Amino acid sequence: MAAVEPITLRAGDTHSTIAVEAGGLETAGARIAARWPEAGRVFAISEERVWALFGARLAASCAAAGLRLSHRAAPEGEGSKSLAQAGELYAWLADERAERGEPIVALGGGVVGDLAGFVAATYLRGVPLAQIPTTLLAQVDSSVGGKTAVNLPAGKNLVGAFYQPALVLVDPALLGGLPPRQLASGWAEVIKYALIDGSVPGLGGDPLLPVLRDDGAALRALREPVTSTVIRRCIAIKAAVVARDERETGLRRILNLGHTIGHAVEAAAGYGRWTHGEAVALGLRGAGRLAVRRGLHDPSLQREVERLLDAYGLPGRIAGCTVEELLARIGGDKKVRGGRVNWVLPAGPGQVVVRDDVPEADVRAVLAELGAT
Ligand SMILES: NC(=O)c1ccc[n+]([C@@H]2O[C@H](COP(=O)([O-])OP(=O)(O)OC[C@H]3O[C@@H](n4cnc5c(N)ncnc54)[C@H](O)[C@@H]3O)[C@@H](O)[C@H]2O)c1
Numbered sequence: 001m002a003a004v005e006p007i008t009l010r011a012g013d014t015h016s017t018i019a020v021e022a023g024g025l026e027t028a029g030a031r032i033a034a035r036w037p038e039a040g041r042v043f044a045i046s047e048e049r050v051w052a053l054f055g056a057r058l059a060a061s062c063a064a065a066g067l068r069l070s071h072r073a074a075p076e077g078e079g080s081k082s083l084a085q086a087g088e089l090y091a092w093l094a095d096e097r098a099e100r101g102e103p104i105v106a107l108g109g110g111v112v113g114d115l116a117g118f119v120a121a122t123y124l125r126g127v128p129l130a131q132i133p134t135t136l137l138a139q140v141d142s143s144v145g146g147k148t149a150v151n152l153p154a155g156k157n158l159v160g161a162f163y164q165p166a167l168v169l170v171d172p173a174l175l176g177g178l179p180p181r182q183l184a185s186g187w188a189e190v191i192k193y194a195l196i197d198g199s200v201p202g203l204g205g206d207p208l209l210p211v212l213r214d215d216g217a218a219l220r221a222l223r224e225p226v227t228s229t230v231i232r233r234c235i236a237i238k239a240a241v242v243a244r245d246e247r248e249t250g251l252r253r254i255l256n257l258g259h260t261i262g263h264a265v266e267a268a269a270g271y272g273r274w275t276h277g278e279a280v281a282l283g284l285r286g287a288g289r290l291a292v293r294r295g296l297h298d299p300s301l302q303r304e305v306e307r308l309l310d311a312y313g314l315p316g317r318i319a320g321c322t323v324e325e326l327l328a329r330i331g332g333d334k335k336v337r338g339g340r341v342n343w344v345l346p347a348g349p350g351q352v353v354v355r356d357d358v359p360e361a362d363v364r365a366v367l368a369e370l371g372a373t
C-alpha cells in the first residue's frame with residue numbers, strides 16, 4: 001500500500017504525527033520504535049473485544065520491531081471510562097515498573113482512547129501516548145485533538161486532561177467488522193466535518209460535502225481509496241482547528257456543531273439508547289433547522305444534508321425524550337456562557353456561525369418537529 005505523508009498537528013509545545021494508512025496496523029511496532037528509540041517496552045491498553053480482534057497483530061508488529069509489549073484489556077463499554085478502571089491500570093503500570101519514556105498505546109474506540117489517554121496524561125505526571133483508533137468515530141474524531149477523560153457518576157467526561165498523543169496510527173482496514181450502528185455513528189461526525197470545512201482558516205483542499213454525496217455507496221462499503229481520503233480529510237480539518245485553539249476558547253467550538261442538541265438527547269434518553277453519533281445526527285438536523293428559521297441557512301441545502309444523514313443510516317426522529325427534558329439539558333450544557341446558549345449553526349456550504357440569540361420558542365418548535373414530545 002502506497003504510504004501518504006502523515007498529518008502533523010502542533011498544539012502548544014507538542015507535536016503529533018497522524019498517519020492514515022490502510023494496513024497500517026502492521027507498521028505499528030516500527031513506527032513506535034522510530035518515535036521512541038530509547039523505549040524497549042510498550043504498554044497497550046485495549047478492551048476485550050478489540051484485543052481479541054487485533055491484539056495479536058499489534059503484539060507481533062511490536063515484537064518484530066524489538067519492543068516488549070504488556071497489555072491490559074478493559075471490559076467493553078462506556079462503564080470502563082471510570083476512575084476505578086484508571087486505578088486498576090495505574091496499579092498494573094506500577095507493578096510493571098513502567099518508566100517515563102515508555103509509551104502507552106491505546107488500541108480501541110473512543111472509550112479506550114479516552115481512558116488510556118487519561119492514564120497516560122496522569123501516570124508519572126505524563127508518559128508518551130500513541131493512539132491506534134479502531135472505530136470510525138475514534139479515527140476521525142476522538143483519537144485526534146488531545147481531549148482525554150473518564151466519567152463520574154455525576155456526568156460524562158467530568159475528569160480529564162488535554163494531552164496530545166505524539167503518534168496516531170489510523171488504519172481504515174480495521175473498520176470492516178464494525179457493527180452497522182457504530183459505523184453510522186462515525187459517519188455522523190464525518191458529515192459534521194463536511195458542514196464546517198469552509199470555516200477553518202487556512203485549511204484549503206476540496207470540500208467534503210460533494211464527496212459524501214457522490215461517493216456514498218463506495219464509502220458506506222468502506223472501499224478504498226475513497227475511505228482513506230475522507231478519513232484523512234476529516235483529520236486534517238480537526239487538526240487545523242485544534243492547532244489554532246487547543247483549549248476550546250474560540251474556533252474549536254465549531255466542532256460542537258450538532259452537539260448541543262446531541263448531548264441533550266444522549267443524556268435525556270439515557271446513555272446507551274442512542275450512540276454518540278446518532279445523537280449528533282439528530283443535533284445536526286436540529287441545528288440546521290434552527291439556522292433555516294433564523295434565515296442563516298438555505299432550506300434546500302438543509303434538505304440535502306438531511307437526505308445525506310438518512311442515506312448514511314442515521315436517525316431522523318428523537319424518540320423517548322420530552323421537549324422540557326431536552327431544554328433543561330441544553331441549558332446545563334458546557335457550551336452555555338453567561339446564561340445564554342452558544343449555538344453553532346450552519347450558514348451555507350461548509351460555513352458555520354456561533355450565535356447566542358436563538359429564541360427558546362424556535363428550539364421548542366424544532367425539537368417537537370423532530371419528534372420530542
Ligand atoms: N476525546 C474526544 O475528543 C472524544 C470525541 C468524541 C467521543 N469521545 C468519546 O468516545 C466514546 C465513544 O467512542 P466509540 O464510539 O468509538 O465507542 P466505543 O469505544 O465504545 O466502541 C464502540 C463499539 O465498537 C467495538 N469496536 C471497536 N472497534 C471495533 C472494530 N474495529 N471492529 C468491531 N468492533 C469494534 C467496541 O468493542 C464497542 O463495542 C465516548 O466515551 C465519547 O465520550 C471522545
Ligand SMILES: [Zn+2]
Pocket residue numbers: 141189259276280
Ligand atoms: Zn462528537
